[in-house]
Amino acid sequence: MNINLNKNSLYKVLTVMVIFMVSTVNGQLNFKVPNKISVSPTESKLPRAIIYYSDGSSVTGQIATTPGKDFKLNIPEAGDISTTEMFTGEEVKYGKVRRFNFTTADGKPLVKEIRFYPSREEMRQDWKFTEKIDQEKEGWRPANKEFFGELYPVRYLFATVEFNTDESLTGHLYPAVFYLKTGNKTIKIIYSSKQRGQKGETLEDLKYIQSIKLLETADDITAAIDVEFVDSNLGADDKVMAITKNTFIPLNATRSNDTTFTVKATLGEDVFIAMRRGDEYIVGFPETEDAELGKIANEYLQKQRDFYNDKKLLAVVKSADDKHVLTLLNLRRRHADTNFGKIGGEWDKEIGGIVEPWRLSIWRWKFDPVEKKMSLVTRGTFFREIFLPEQQTPTVSISKELNNAVKSKNKILVKALK
Numbered sequence: 001m002n003i004n005l006n007k008n009s010l011y012k013v014l015t016v017m018v019i020f021m022v023s024t025v026n027g028q029l030n031f032k033v034p035n036k037i038s039v040s041p042t043e044s045k046l047p048r049a050i051i052y053y054s055d056g057s058s059v060t061g062q063i064a065t066t067p068g069k070d071f072k073l074n075i076p077e078a079g080d081i082s083t084t085e086m087f088t089g090e091e092v093k094y095g096k097v098r099r100f101n102f103t104t105a106d107g108k109p110l111v112k113e114i115r116f117y118p119s120r121e122e123m124r125q126d127w128k129f130t131e132k133i134d135q136e137k138e139g140w141r142p143a144n145k146e147f148f149g150e151l152y153p154v155r156y157l158f159a160t161v162e163f164n165t166d167e168s169l170t171g172h173l174y175p176a177v178f179y180l181k182t183g184n185k186t187i188k189i190i191y192s193s194k195q196r197g198q199k200g201e202t203l204e205d206l207k208y209i210q211s212i213k214l215l216e217t218a219d220d221i222t223a224a225i226d227v228e229f230v231d232s233n234l235g236a237d238d239k240v241m242a243i244t245k246n247t248f249i250p251l252n253a254t255r256s257n258d259t260t261f262t263v264k265a266t267l268g269e270d271v272f273i274a275m276r277r278g279d280e281y282i283v284g285f286p287e288t289e290d291a292e293l294g295k296i297a298n299e300y301l302q303k304q305r306d307f308y309n310d311k312k313l314l315a316v317v318k319s320a321d322d323k324h325v326l327t328l329l330n331l332r333r334r335h336a337d338t339n340f341g342k343i344g345g346e347w348d349k350e351i352g353g354i355v356e357p358w359r360l361s362i363w364r365w366k367f368d369p370v371e372k373k374m375s376l377v378t379r380g381t382f383f384r385e386i387f388l389p390e391q392q393t394p395t396v397s398i399s400k401e402l403n404n405a406v407k408s409k410n411k412i413l414v415k416a417l418k
Helices: 007-021 291-303
Strands: 022-025 028-033 048-053 058-065 071-075 082-084 091-093 096-100 111-129 145-163 168-173 176-182 185-191 194-196 209-214 224-230 239-244 250-255 260-264 271-277 280-283 310-318 324-332 336-338 341-343 346-348 353-368 373-387 395-398 406-408 411-415
Touching: 071 145, 224 239, 239 260, 239 373, 250 373, 271 373, 280 373, 291 310, 291 324, 291 353, 291 373, 310 395, 324 373, 324 395
Parallel strands: 224 411, 280 395
Antiparallel strands: 022 028, 028 185, 048 058, 048 209, 058 176, 071 096, 071 168, 082 091, 111 145, 111 209, 145 168, 145 194, 176 185, 224 260, 239 250, 239 271, 250 260, 271 280, 310 324, 324 353, 336 341, 346 353, 353 373, 406 411
């Protein structure tokens, strides 16, 4: 049987297909996923959750994010870096982004509940400028506006995440996609921290998710890890830093006593450990065993366009799934001569001269073992310092004692650190 469709008929067919696949549920755009498409290859292990909406309705099912994607929560003023506010002149800290998922890497329930609440709500109206200002003659002033049309609601949401580690974080949750499988249906839900309703609607008409409550819990996810040094000579000013192995979040370790440092808010992840002892830096990281991989990694490292123009590869290791490569790096932004003059470094107003930022970091790369190609995925930094151009780059050594430290529940035991 031959079926001939002209251009207009084809457009109509495609339009019907799109309408069939897309619907609006609970005030959010939702895409119906065909039932034959599985949410995840480990669907039977997905946690169950109940989603509560602001209108009192709820829905229960198995929940998951897009495979390979985590939630990102920006915690205001939680970062280590600050800046000067342009208008007030006050020192303001940057936020710190934490990544997490409903479960840990080994499938344990990590999130207990995510609660959403309005941080700002308002009714808005369309507007247009009614005049054109000649700033050369009149100077700067706000132009007059004319408002028109029906009002519509706008809402901004903040989120509080409670974890099974008895910790909680509050901040701005970046736009996210997650799936809810209820019976033989799978719904794709797109979350946004900003909602805009239709003209003529009220804030009450604009539904939003009030809570995502996980129905499974876990009691064996530790909230903090103690790093205990045995038969090791530690100085009073020694400092320990950690990077989570999955989300690559840097975490500062606080000193609990003469021999123990505590890494908090690991959210169930294992960590890489690094230590500063005087002018020396020590890292727990595997040494390079694959010379060919080291050569490939160094080639891609040097080709990578980056803020740091002095990049030294200290070690490289392949992940267990053969899909990623981790590189331990000594990075410095050099002030150097080029054909375009001196570049690099940064001007420090307190010193009154050029300084050079330095970092000790781990970068994770996506790796194609067949084509031998790499692409940068994410990075995490243990230590960051500022040096004068004439100062030496710090010495970094790889420690077998730190790398082979034994982890038992919430403790890492480091023996005879040299």
